[in-house]
Amino acid sequence: MSSEIAISVESVSKRYEMYSKPRDRLLQFFSSGNKQYFKEFWALQKISFDVKKGETLGILGRNGSGKSTLLQIIAGTLTPTTGSVRTSGVMAALLELGSGFNPEFTGRENIYLNGVILGFSRHEMDKRFDEIVSFADIGDHLDQPIKTYSSGMTVRLAFSVQACVSPQVLIVDEALSVGDEKFQRKCFEYIEKLRKDGCSILLVTHSTATVEKFCQRGVLLHKGEMRGIGPAKEIVDQYHALLYSDEKAYLRYQASRDANQHSSAMQNQHAKEDTPSSGLSTEDTSGLRAVISGWDIFDTQGNPCEQYQTGDTFRVKLLIDVLSSVEEIQAGMLMRTVEGVSAFGTSTLYHKKNITAPQKGSRYEVEFEVEVSLCAGSYFITLAIAEAISHSDMRYLDRKTDVIVVTVHQPRTLASGIAMLDAKITVSEVL
Secondary structure, eight states, rough: OTEEEEEEEEEEEEEEESSSSHHHHHHHHHHOSSSSOOOEEEEEEEEEEEEETOOOEEEOOTSSSHHHHHHHHHHHSSSEEEEEEEOOOOOEOOOSSTTTOTTBBBHHHHHHHHHTTTTTTHHHHHHHHHHHHHEEEOOGGGSBGGGGGGGGHHHHHHHHHHHHTTTSEEEEEEGGGGGGHHHHHHHHHHHHHHHTTEEEEHHHHHHHHHHHHHHHEEEETTEEEEEEEEEEHHHHHHHHHTTTHHHHHHHHHHHHHHHHHHHHHTTTOOOGGGOOOGOOOTTTTTTEEEEEEEEEEEESOOOOEEEEEEHHHHHHHHEEOOOOOOSEEEEEEEEETHHHHOEEEEETTTTTTOOOOTTTTTTEEEEEEEOBOSSEEEEEEEEEEEEEEEEEEEEEEEEEEEEEEEEEEEEEOOOOOSSSSOOOOOOOOOO
């Protein structure tokens, strides 16, 4: 394994034996191999990827796709049926709420117990103890049994122990979703610090915003197979397409899109035209009902532009290809800061401009004209279309995450933050 690689996963597969009746287990035990009394279930099939030192990799997938199984194999708590995993350096893993804790022991005792599990001596844990306690911030509960803790307190202590031992590899499952927002923000700030210090991080979460913000690359798992690996934003888009469409339609659409992308590359066509409306047959599109096939941003003169000054106006245009009949389509845009904070969002619903009764094979252009009343900085624009079910409910059809980057300038700094509000300041002497 290269010295630059922290985790190497090579052709990992995991098989489980599923028995319909308890006695079949006994029959299988005494079987000479001539008959099989179980059904095979492959939770993972031939998964391969590397994680570089200092890289954060996000793993996305629907429930049951094999994400947690993969993390357990990498952490060493589960053995693969075939394949191998190699890691470099001290590894810490937060896989399940309170995993590795003895519920009868106090928080203090569990800190030292986990230290032993991670390979640290008592003296080494003594040096880290104050930092762990300060980060967990559970007060007097430190000397109470873990079984008396709330779920939030348990995950606070678990994360604090795993992170504060300064691991070279950190594996985090969905456990952080239990904590409150303030603690989650504190955890992610610490994760970013670890990454900058060279720690490699594997992160499993259903929050695509978290993957976009903290991960350089992503992996998409589906039914135990790796369906994609690449830049985080691309994998998030693939995940959304899978999440918001019929499964078979998604797989056919992906195959068709890949073929169209290859054809477009051969013909030197614009990269944003890689999803033509004419590229799918009736059979290919059942279940996938509409897609965003193109987008761009222009100034008021109609020129492509991504640089603006506070107070300017831009126009974002997106093309929608309708692949099968939809009762009503809602289109929207969202602007976010580099940190992932929402700055502005709007949709056709708010302006009573939803597309009603669009027919299969039709194409629509939606334009958002927006005044840039924002402070200086970079803003990422996400585009989405959804089926409008009711005024308060919708079902996503397609989403393109952070596909446009807008930079806002101010010749002279007048404010800080996000919104450029109209403010007046008066100063007078009080006699």
